[in-house]
Amino acid sequence: MNLDKTLIIILIIALVVVGPTQIPKLAKMFGKSAKALKDGIDGKLDDEDEEKPAAKPKKEDEEV
Secondary structure, three states: OHHHHHHHHHHHHHHHHHOOOOHHHHHHHHHHHHHHHHHHHHOOOOOHHHHOOOOOOOOOOOOO
């Protein structure tokens, strides 16, 4: 019972501090962070640098 009251108090304080319009945005960011953490632990994290090699810039002097 004491844990329920504590959780409710924390949620009310968060609502007052953050505001009701920002709660969905925070929940979405928290969900993305949790998914990224889970994927990182499982080894599924996408590293764009490893997947795509850097493109070499073309020189204007070169003829194709």
